[in-house]
Amino acid sequence: MLHQVYKYLRGVVQALNGQVQAINIGIVAGELRWRNTKHRNPNGRNDEILAVGALLGLDMVKLLDEPEGIARMVMFYKLVGRLYRNIVFAEIPRLQVDGFNWAPSSFLVNDHRRPLTNLGKHGVDCTENGLIGTYITFAVAGGEEVLYDDAKRLTLVDDERSFDILVPSKKLFWFTHIIIYPTVVPESVAGTMVIAAAVKEDTEYPRTQDLSIQIDFVGMFQTVLHVGWFRNWDTPVHKDRFPNGEQLVPGKFRELKVLLR
Structure with missing residues (x-):
């Protein structure tokens, strides 16, 4: 070999x-x-x-x-x-x-x-300590931890578009951010599938840099984002596909230097 x-x-x-x-x-x-x-x-x-x-x-x-x-x-x-x-x-x-x-x-x-x-x-x-690099990062508004549950539709919303999180196998995990490859979001259109990773901010890890420059993440989970246009809040979710309803997660995309552990 x-x-x-x-x-x-x-x-x-x-x-x-x-x-x-x-x-x-x-x-x-x-x-x-x-x-x-x-x-x-x-x-x-x-x-x-x-x-x-x-x-x-x-x-x-x-x-x-x-x-x-x-x-x-x-x-x-x-x-x-x-x-x-x-x-x-x-x-x-x-x-x-x-x-x-x-x-x-x-x-x-x-x-x-x-x-x-x-x-x-x-x-x-x-x-x-981990992998340091720059990624486009969706930060959940208010720094809240969000539970992903594949039994419920979970939609990320920023100022311009929405992203449904899709995970191929049944999983439950907490996240505060979603990271994707830096060039994807500006070029994305409705219907695009984007490979991403869900990560959780580690508030206990000793920081060496300012938060605006570097955020420390732990607990990474592979996922996929399905890109849509901005959500129409009055449109009901298809009950046959999502009988347990929909969870809307507001936040914002920005480019960040992060530490992945």
């Missing part, structure tokens, strides 16, 4: 002129994700990280010093440092570790979203 992955990815970056070009985690993750590999199983994932680490020129001694599994994956992210911003929206099992609940447990998955490769423009930073 180690030799296969390394050899394949090495060939990708040699490309047109036969010279090895600089690569980053976005390029590698994209090739692994779209590759028709037979090694999509837990036994191959430790080899995956060693192969990718070698390609990226990481400190292999530090990687090998960590036990196989979660600890090695956490060290991998720390050594990489600069990651692609849409990593948090991939539909991938996550590491269940404080500070790394946003982090994919593997890149060997089928996911139609291409990782971004311009890490200067579309990058985020992995730190000891």
